[in-house]
Amino acid sequence: MTQVADSGTAQRAVLFDEDRPLALACGRTLAPVEVVYRTYGALNSARDNAVFVCHALTGDAEASGPNGWWSTMVGPGRPIDTDRLFVICPNLLGGCRGTTGPSSIDPRTGQAYGLGFPPLAIADLVTVHRALLAHLGIERLHTAIGGSMGGMQVVQWLIDAPGEIADAVLVGASPRLSAQNIALSAVARRAILEDPDFHGGDYASHGVRPDRGLATARRLAHVTYLSEAGMAQKFSRAEPEGWASVDDGARWVAPAYDVESYLEHQAAIFLARFDALSYLYLTRIMDAFDPFAAPVALDPASRALVVSFDSDWRFGTAHSVALAAALRAGGLGTVEEHVIASPWGHDSFLLDVPAYIEVVRRFVAP
Amino acid sequence: MTQVADSGTAQRAVLFDEDRPLALACGRTLAPVEVVYRTYGALNSARDNAVFVCHALTGDAEASGPNGWWSTMVGPGRPIDTDRLFVICPNLLGGCRGTTGPSSIDPRTGQAYGLGFPPLAIADLVTVHRALLAHLGIERLHTAIGGSMGGMQVVQWLIDAPGEIADAVLVGASPRLSAQNIALSAVARRAILEDPDFHGGDYASHGVRPDRGLATARRLAHVTYLSEAGMAQKFSRAEPEGWASVDDGARWVAPAYDVESYLEHQAAIFLARFDALSYLYLTRIMDAFDPFAAPVALDPASRALVVSFDSDWRFGTAHSVALAAALRAGGLGTVEEHVIASPWGHDSFLLDVPAYIEVVRRFVAP
Structure with a gap:
């Protein structure tokens, strides 16, 4: 079966419903959970070329294309090359760009959830990501990639499902927020x-x-x-x-x-x-993120690329250094660290900073 | 005449009135201008032991004493030693702690000025400080000292009235704000x-x-x-x-x-x-502060101490380095620079950081 490359049409999937609600870290359940996602490129017959893009705080499913928030990174000929990779990017649980969140309608009341929406954790976002992956019939990711809060989701995923991610790209991420x-x-x-x-x-x-x-x-x-x-x-x-x-x-x-x-x-x-x-x-959900508080057992066959920017003062190099050390201590096979010189601070992860793009390209290349 | 040391009672003075209004940098005039100030210690008969304290954004006239905002720096036995120095600290023009500001009553309307209050400049604050000095019959300051926006006032004063300040202490100050x-x-x-x-x-x-x-x-x-x-x-x-x-x-x-x-x-x-x-x-008023945009001619007989803190990211060492260079280029006699190690960021200037207190003590000592 030859699949035609998808250039990013938005799709919807109800991944949890009343019969099978989402069990949250806080102890509550949530249903329904509908996810809006986009895909780019084509899944190969071996189903081993899938890349999962986790967006940051204010992103959405539109990672690539002319209006994509990460088209420097994801697209034809880009480091996440949609000519050969199949890219999946969903809007996050708790978001407001199509996926169920606190402004969605609560079916029990017919009104928006508001603050009646349950507290979330990064782990809950990952549970939904993994349900989407199962929905798409994919068992293992070629690469999972995320910047900032997107990177935190990838870290949690490495912990929650060792073996499900071959390669992880973590940019401007943190294993634990500072008080600042x-x-x-x-x-x-x-x-x-x-x-x-x-x-x-x-x-x-x-x-x-x-x-x-x-x-x-x-x-x-x-x-x-x-x-x-x-x-x-x-x-x-x-x-x-x-x-x-x-x-x-x-x-x-x-x-x-x-x-x-x-x-x-x-x-x-x-x-x-x-x-x-x-x-x-x-x-x-970022405030409480502390996935290495208890010992973790990561996949020794997985690799991670950890990138920070020298002028990032929101989630700067100290955060990435701590993250890389925690991944190594957790048993991840290979952890490659890079500090990229860029004046654009935390924003750099979204920008066309050549040294950064090149580091990711080399890491992701076949 | 022996003066009794003052431990800081609040005093009031009308320094500008309808007959002699304050001429502002923006071109408008303001009257009346009433200033609340405090003094600590006693003015000696030579009238040469006066220290002027310029407060920062949210300070007030109460620099010393049990509730003083700078009692680490100003008081008996402190670097600005009120046992031998006569300290003057007014609330700033534009403030809300007694001195005329935008929430004062506009005598023309009987209502608070609100946004009808004229725009101000650091130079206007200094004009009022100098009027207070004249009101007190003092011609030349032993020391003028200020942290943060207080330091900016002292810098402006050095420029506006060469010779009026013998020694200047500038802590966590800036000659020009960054875009950040x-x-x-x-x-x-x-x-x-x-x-x-x-x-x-x-x-x-x-x-x-x-x-x-x-x-x-x-x-x-x-x-x-x-x-x-x-x-x-x-x-x-x-x-x-x-x-x-x-x-x-x-x-x-x-x-x-x-x-x-x-x-x-x-x-x-x-x-x-x-x-x-x-x-x-x-x-x-801080945004537009740029006193070295045009050439300045400072008093070669004056000295300045420029102090910054290594963890200050609001007005950090780069600002102090630029300030010291500008003072030297402007002809100030002696410019002494110190970078103090302290984890407390910009707040350090208000705190009992021993190395900092000691540097000021040595500079101010007779």
């Missing part, structure tokens, strides 16, 4: 929780959205995704035109510098495509 | 400006305060005042008790980790003593 990481997420969450339009998570039934809080979260996140040097390179520090003689307090305190306009632009784009409840849930 | 610095302040300002209780700055007449926005600003600021390592040392990363089995979404996304409780505590304290309009105005 938690604090930065906490500031964002509080801005959402305190937005008067949040209504205890029940904003859908009020016909509003906590856009102010979510915009604050996004602005803050963007500051932490870039480095100080990267920002200096990207944005003029010049005064806004006519600034020296501005004598209107309202105009003076409003956004005026280049970098302020950038943050406003990023916030506006984000509000059009993301949901506040998903932001709360998906940031919180 | 501006961005961090911008996120905070937007949270205040978008708070529905802000009412375009007219919140006083609505009988409310934009506490949510101001709390967001403070939480974010505190994350940037500490370093990642300092936070790791200060806060347990352990899961909140019973966390693994929390099955209530509302409880799960609410603050729970140590560092989250710390941020909530800091926000609550801050709301009780600070004003949102002052936050907008005093952060904004």
